[in-house]
Amino acid sequence: MTDFFNLGFNLGDRVAVVVGASSGLGADAARAYAAAGADVALLARRVDRLEALGEEIESAGGRAVVVRCDVTDEGSCRTAVSAVLDACERIDILLNNAGVAVRGGVETLNDEEWDRSFDTNVKGIVHVSKYVVPHMKERSYGKIVNIASVNAVIADKQDVFVRHAYNASKAAVLGLTRGMACSYARYGITVNAVGPGLFASEMTESTLFKSDEFLDAYGALDPTGRPGRRGELNGTILYLSSDASSYVQGQFVVVDGGMTIV
Numbered sequence: 001m002t003d004f005f006n007l008g009f010n011l012g013d014r015v016a017v018v019v020g021a022s023s024g025l026g027a028d029a030a031r032a033y034a035a036a037g038a039d040v041a042l043l044a045r046r047v048d049r050l051e052a053l054g055e056e057i058e059s060a061g062g063r064a065v066v067v068r069c070d071v072t073d074e075g076s077c078r079t080a081v082s083a084v085l086d087a088c089e090r091i092d093i094l095l096n097n098a099g100v101a102v103r104g105g106v107e108t109l110n111d112e113e114w115d116r117s118f119d120t121n122v123k124g125i126v127h128v129s130k131y132v133v134p135h136m137k138e139r140s141y142g143k144i145v146n147i148a149s150v151n152a153v154i155a156d157k158q159d160v161f162v163r164h165a166y167n168a169s170k171a172a173v174l175g176l177t178r179g180m181a182c183s184y185a186r187y188g189i190t191v192n193a194v195g196p197g198l199f200a201s202e203m204t205e206s207t208l209f210k211s212d213e214f215l216d217a218y219g220a221l222d223p224t225g226r227p228g229r230r231g232e233l234n235g236t237i238l239y240l241s242s243d244a245s246s247y248v249q250g251q252f253v254v255v256d257g258g259m260t261i262v
Contacts, residue, residue, distance in 0.1 A: 009242045012037030015088045016241065017081075019071060019128055020098030022049040025147070025199060025233055029095055032234035033241070034062035038093065041084040043069040043128075071098045071124030081131035090139065093241045094132050096125040097147045105162045117165035122172045133184060142189035143241045144180065148173040150195045150256045161214060170195075174252055181250030190249050192240045197256025198227040224257030 016033040020026040022044035033040050034057045042050040047068050054064035065087045069080035084091060100120045102113045125146055136142030152170035156162060174193055181191040198218055219225050236255050239245050254260050 009238065009244050010037060011093070011238070011242060014038040014092040014241075015041065015084075015090055016093035016095065017041045017043060017084055017091050017128075017132070018095045018097060019043045019069065019124070020096075020147075021053065022046040025196065026095070026097040027053055028230060029097065029234060029237050030064070031057065032231075032238055033093070033095075034060065034064065036238055036242075039063040039065070039088055041065045041067060041088060041091075043067050043080055043084075044098070045070050069128070071127055072119040074127045074130070077124075077127040078131050081128065081135075085135065091132055091135055092141065093143045093145070094129065094136075095145045095147070095237065095241070096128060098124045099147060099149075101163055101166045103161065103163050105164045109165055114165050117169045118172070121166070121169035122176065125173065125176060129180065133180075133189070136189050137184070137187045140188040142184070142187075143245075144184075144189065144191040145237055145240045146173050146177050146191070146193045148177070148193040148195045148252065150197045150254055150260055152195060152252075153254075154260055158214065158217065177252070178250045185249050190240070190245060192245070192248060192250065193252045194233065194236055194240065195252055195254040195256065195260075196228065196233055197222070197254070197259045199233060200227065200230065218259075221262060222257045222259045223262060226257065228255065228257065 016038040018026055018030040018040060021030045021042040030040050030042055042054055042064055044050055050066040054066045057064040067080045067083045070076040098120055102117050149170040151167050152174050155167055177191055177193040184191060233255050236253050
């Protein structure tokens, strides 16, 4: 039987930084990194949730470092990255997962709502990466994974779920990912993006998962007939974070049950 760890999936000597680790897909990814052997730095604003997750990871035999970080504040990101380097000495993997989904279209959204979307979903990646990339360049190694969305390439037809700022900001993540990939490939750094379809998370459970109409419509359109289940995104994240993807650069990997193919 093939030993997949020999193909580069073993993260036992890696340090992974998970931005937006306090809940949902970020917390699940942090657990997956730890299960794969990586030391995990947990970054978000809600330190109480990070501490609970860190205790969970360490009780299972892993190592976790908790660092408060507000991705909309460049100074906070600079301080957070410095704290991770002090605690872990290096950063091998960066998962940029922090995000918000503001509902509404161009007719209704105000500047504050547009700015909130782009400050978190796009500038948040810039703020953290700005201080991680120089370290990765010095070491000639790094794996950066940006969480985008299927909504970077498709939109919701039902008016009640229109999210134009989310569409635009997640499309911007793809452009940013490609630009970073081209610039940093020569330094041994891979930069790729993941596009989740509909998954249960703190963001979606309070909106989309509360609408039977939306879930029925989604199930009818998605070839798999259902939203993603907890953990079904982790394999793609681990792949793009491992040496198994050493020649994968600037790609957008969609994990949506086939929604974007119909």
